[in-house]
Amino acid sequence: MxxxxxxxxxxxxxxxxxxxxxxxxxxxxxxxxxxxxxxxxxxxxxxxxxxxxxxxxxxxxxxxxxxxxxxxxxxxxxxxxxxxxxxxxxxxxxxxxxxxxxxxxxxxxxxxxxxxxxxxxxxxxxxxxxxxxxxxxxxxxxxxxxxxxxxxxxxxxxxxxxxxxxxxxxxxxxxxxxxxxxxxxxLPPFKPVYALDPRQPANLNTVTLPDIRPDIRGDLAPGYMEIRHNLHVDLRQAIEIVAEIDERFKDTFGRGGCPHVEPYCCDDADVIAVCLGSLSYQLRDVVDMLRQEGFKAGVCGIRLYRPFPDEAVRDTLAKAKGIVVFEKALSYGNEGALYGDIKSALYRCDCRPFVRNYILGLGGRDIRTADLLAAFRASCTATGYETDVPEWIGLKL
Amino acid sequence: MSAKTTILTLPEEELVHPGHRACAGCGLSILYRFGLKALGRDTILVVPPSCLTVLQGLYPIAATQLPCLNVTFASTAAAATGIIAALKVRGKEDITVAAWAGDGGTSDIGIQALSGACERGDNFIFICYDNEAYMNTGVQRSGTTPQGVITTTTPIHGKPQQKKDMPAIMAAHTISYVATGSAAYPLDVYDKIKKAKTIEGPKYIHLHTPCPPGWGFDTRYTVKVGRLAVETGLFDLYEIEHGVFRLTGASKKLLGKERKPVAAYFETQTRFRALTRARISAIQRQVDEKWAGYEA
Structure with missing residues (x-):
């Protein structure tokens, strides 16, 4: 409905x-x-x-x-x-x-x-x-x-x-x-792996030692580091499970197909914008305008941010000459967090595109399509890393 | 009212395994052993960081036979709420939910969540074992450390402020049952927890818990020190049931009798070494005034 x-x-x-x-x-x-x-x-x-x-x-x-x-x-x-x-x-x-x-x-x-x-x-x-x-x-x-x-x-x-x-x-x-x-x-009803139960008592989340330790039967139980390692491994495996669930959802409801990243006009793009959230749909308009101007532009929205789908990111971005990361967040004193993730994912590529970083929209500052267009156009004509620090859009100093 | 439990009628079944990790002479180990007998097997415990976390053992070995959820420091009562809600949607409302926290986890970092849960009227028992400082981290002052006490963060002159009256704060939430107890009178604690189990809504039980290393007395004197706190009228055993206050047990027996001087209690512990004669006299006057109120 x-x-x-x-x-x-x-x-x-x-x-x-x-x-x-x-x-x-x-x-x-x-x-x-x-x-x-x-x-x-x-x-x-x-x-x-x-x-x-x-x-x-x-x-x-x-x-x-x-x-x-x-x-x-x-x-x-x-x-x-x-x-x-x-x-x-x-x-x-x-x-x-x-x-x-x-x-x-x-x-x-x-x-x-x-x-x-x-x-x-x-x-x-x-x-x-x-x-x-x-x-x-x-x-x-x-x-x-x-x-x-x-x-x-x-x-x-x-x-x-x-x-x-x-x-x-x-x-x-x-x-x-x-x-x-x-x-x-x-979505079937929740079946917990373990639920607190007086008939099956367990002491959950208690102090766990730096090293592995035997239980009362002598079987070795994991230490803190093993437990944390398993979380990481399971998170990485979740990338594939996200895709499987997306496929099942598409079979049932007819919507989906972009579990990790959501590309728009990326197949032949020379320069691709990357961002999180609704900004990627706003950037689609900018891509359309740039295409009319003759620039081969595209936009790739990141749907799954953690675990980071680096393979899907590489598949979508590796053929482009340049990547422009538009971000509404900043790792203060360094650069946009997504910018770092994108650079890291592309590092393994044989022919690495240049990556630029724009910070915008902080605290609800209006993101004007004209500003996005200007920044994106400038990146389309760029040839590489022209600056090491993120540039800011819409800043009024 | 049901008959008082005696050492002969106390259930024999132990729900605490031998070999737990509490210090020798720990008041909490007495309370925990008697408390679990009173709570019974159909109980889920919630425990924030505290000496009790250590007492219950390090993964994968546990000293408790009850299911227990260890939670973050400030979240104990909210976690109890969460368990109650889950048990309700799963149709298992006959299980008792008991939160068991230290004085820091109750009166300081835990007070917001506790106040929220009591205001919501959630059906759980909150037990505070009050050893009157942050013992698990090495005897730093807490909101319930008495005035004048030497701790590792009040190392020279003693704590300048008064002890926070946590049971009174809980009573102000107009919950159905507030009680105090002491590790020196574990059968009284047993009966109060049993009673709390029969009452709907939030129940708060505040337990005075002597701590040999934190208070500076020999491990054999835990019960003696705990009794002196009551016999001098410094820590009182009482219940506030549906708003009605009454002294109970050993404190009730003090009515109309001469109490031991507070100095007799202070002398047993090195943590009071900074108290001057004048300060002791002032505390004695405060205690006398409080008891004059009880006698009236």
Whole structure:
């Protein structure tokens, strides 16, 4: 059924269709309407779930961590400083291998306070051990939320579904809400690997020593390093599982085909723009304009950011002469985080394209198509690394 | 009210394995052993970083026979909420959820989550074992360290501030059951936890927990020191059931009687060595005033 609603409501429908059993959230702009919608679903009896109105984001993820450990399908959502406030829990959820799904409605981080969109919040959590996916529109939000539960529960790793605050969360667009019965076939009920149970007692997440250690029967149990190594290996394997789930989703619902990256006009492109989130759809217009001017331009949206799909990135970008990474986040004192990832993925190529980096849209600064066009055009006529530091678009110094 | 449990009627089944990692003479090890007997097998524990984390053992060996979720420091009560919610959606509401934290995990870093869970009215027991400093990290001052106590972060003059009255803070949440207990009176603790299990909503039990290395007394005097805290009227055993306060056990027996001087308690521990005579007299006056209130 097609409806016209906001991105936050699209996410809420995804959570409802996924039959999340325990939801805990603390309101923060621009995530708030998602939280409100879910509490409405639960209070109206449309969702059989426990909605926990916690007193902080730290507790929101604590509730999810504990409920997931006790065998429930769990969901939370946050933005910006809320995500940072739950930071230790973000790492904990991944270390404990809990299939929690969290929407991050992307917003810039204080100080100074900003409520508007950029990607610094979720990018700051890229090394926490979660899977991170970025949606470009409302349809992707609802589809990704549903897939996120299957993905998380398949690999026992939590999933962050990131989408742009305001640009997607508060704008209204038509999207398809899948049939509940079809979602139920796609996503079976959660079967935890272990759930806290007095009949099968276990002491979870306790102090683990630097080295491996025998249990009371003499069998060797992993140490901290083995446990963390396994998380990394399973994350890398999740790249393939993301593709399998995308294929299953496409078979059931007819949408998908770009599980890792979403290329537009990249096949013959000389210069390809790369970015996260809804910006890649805005850049499609710029690509069309550049093509009219005679430049062979393309854009590649990164859908799966962690684990980083370096193979898909290489396959899409390696033939181009130049890559332009547009980023709404920055590894302060160095460069854009995605820029570093792209350079690293391309390092193995025989004929490496040059890679440029633009920082833009921080704290909701307007991203004007004319500015994108100028920057992209300049990159189309560039011949290599003309500067080592990222350039800034729309900066008014 | 049911009859008081005695050493003869206490269940024999042990839910703590021998060989746990607590220090010799640890007050917590007494409380944990009796507490688990009272909670029973159908219980899920939630434990933040604390001496209890260590007592329960290092992976893959555990001293507890109950399922336990170790959680981040500030999240104990919220984690209890999460387990309760999961048990509810899975139709397993007959399981008791008990959070067990130290004084830091309760009154300092853990107080926000605890306050939130109590305001929501979640059905769990929160047990605070109060050894009156951050013992697991090496005896740093906490919110519940008494005034004048030498710790590793108040090393010369002693803590300038008063002890935070955590049970009173919990009572102000108007929860159904608040109780205090002491490692020196474990059967009283057993009965209070048993009672808490029968009451719906949040229950808070605050346990005075002597700590030989942190307080500076010989390991054989744990019970003696714990008793002196009660007998001098410094730490009182009581219940606040549905808002009604009453002294219990050894504290109730002190009503109308002469209490031991607080100095008798202070003398047993090196942590009070910075207390001056004037300070001790002032504390004695405070205790006398508090007890005058009880007697009234």
């Amino acid at each position: 097609h409806i016209i609603e906001s991105g936050n409501v699209a996410a809420a429908y995804g959570v409802k269709l996924a039959r999340a059993q325990v939801i805990a959230a603390y309101p923060i702009t621009p995530q708030t309407p998602l939280t409100e919608k879910l509490s409405e679903f639960v209070e109206a009896g449309e969702m059989q779930a426990e909605y926990i109105p916690v007193e902080s984001e730290h507790s929101a993820l604590a509730v999810c961590i504990a409920a997931s450990s006790a065998g429930a399908r769990t969901f939370t959502a946050t933005s910006a400083n809320g995500l940072l406030y739950m930071n230790e829990q973000v790492h904990w959820a991944a270390g404990a291998r809990l299939p929690i799904v969290m929407c991050v409605v992307n917003r810039g981080i204080g100080a100074p306070w900003t409520i508007w969109n950029d990607h610094q919040d979720s990018i700051s959590q890229r090394d926490a051990g979660w899977i991170q996916v970025y949606a470009c529109d409302h349809q992707q939000i609802i589809d990704m939320v549903i897939q996120a539960f299957l993905l998380a529960e398949t690999v026992s790793i939590p999933v962050m579904v990131c989408y742009d605050g305001y640009l997607l969360s508060h704008t209204y667009m038509p999207f398809d809400v899948p049939e509940a019965a079809a979602v139920d076939r796609f």
